[in-house]
Amino acid sequence: MTRPLTAAEIADAYEWNTGNVIVETFRDRDPLDVPAVLVWRHGPLAWGPDGAKAVETASALEIVAQMAWQTLALAPERGAIEPELLTRHFTRKHGPAATYGQRADRR
Secondary structure (H helix, E strand, C coil): CCCCCCCHHHHCCCCHHHHHHHHHHHHCCCCCCCCEEEECCCCEEECCCHHHHHHHHHHHHHHHHHHHHHHHCCCCCCCCCCCCHHHHHHHHCCCCCCCCCCCCCCC
């Protein structure tokens, strides 16, 4: 998720500054590893090598968001996933040490 835009960023060049916070969010991330972003108080954006893959990513994002919302509805005390577990799940599928069955040349 991006950070909130400041009042000055909203007042002047809103669209440009929205793009800037997206770029800022991915400064230390590979946008091919994380092909979607939630823009604060705006909504989701998804991308891919073609339109079909972008739509697939957007659909997956909607499903994950629904699961998160339902989890919070059932168990509001649930916190964020532990960083270690998040890293473990991510590296199982991505990177040179992937064990999830995806070939490195297919993203």
